[in-house]
Amino acid sequence: MNTQPWLKPVGLSSPGQRAGLLADLPRGPAALAEVIQGLLIHEHIAPTYGVRLDANQHAQAHVRSIEALLDGVATHDARPLPAARAPCERQVGVCRHFSLLHVAMLRAQGIPARARCGFGAYFEKGKFYDHWVTEYWNEAERRWVLVDAQMDPHQRKLFHLAIDPLDVPRDQFLVAGDAWTLCREGKADPDAFxxxxxxxxxxxxxxxxxxxxxxxxxxMLPWDVWGAMVPDNDKIDRAFIDRLAEQSSHPDADPAALRAAYEDRRVAVPPIVFNNVLGRDEPVAQSG
Known part of the structure; x- marks a missing residue:
């Protein structure tokens, strides 16, 4: 198993000038998830913590890079990252931010990790909600493990969680390719996703x-739009998505094919993407 592509921080996952903040953190996926839960608050779940966000806080959810996210955390509170912030003092993000920060921390400790986009089945019965989690390589068990770093004790209770968020079952979080294939085979209703x-x-x-x-x-952000993404079922190139779904489902089977899949101009992230929440084009290189 070649895990090297997911060992080095690159691009948006790189802490950049804030790399020092990731030194001397508690070790391992579980401890790092707990640190993150004391740093971030989910934009749409904040009210359940009794937190009302202002416009500047909502804007934090549109930060793309981990370096910019850590800038926000450290600028607001200079204490070491393991010092849990009060919910109202946390950096605002969404599931993707929890996952990507977890990935960055794991890589800083020499643990291969990657952020996965897909759908969670553990929020509401019969529904698969748009979600991101971490996938890290467990060397002792020789397998990739899914972790939902967002699920703190409050959210475990809020969502009546019946799974272990530190080892999410594959039928409870479907990577996007598995979701697509399941629907193509008639085994799931696409409207449930x-x-x-x-x-x-x-x-x-x-x-x-x-x-x-x-x-x-x-x-990218969950609402960034580019390439072959179209909000119209009739305009989907289904054969093309079938091929991508196979790569999404089995990313380790053929590393060269995975790289080639991304090199297609319909998939590769361009310099400017459309932020569908803010309704505007934005340069990806503008990390904040």
């Missing part, structure tokens, strides 16, 4: 593209 008012084939297909990009070191 959703978030807010977005659902169905086009939504799953877009996440397949996001997952392929993430596997190639380009972990």
């Amino acid at each position: 959703c978030i807010l008012d977005m659902r169905g084939w086009w939504f799953i297909a877009s996440n397949v593209i996001r997952d392929i990009a993430a596997l190639n070191g380009h972990e």
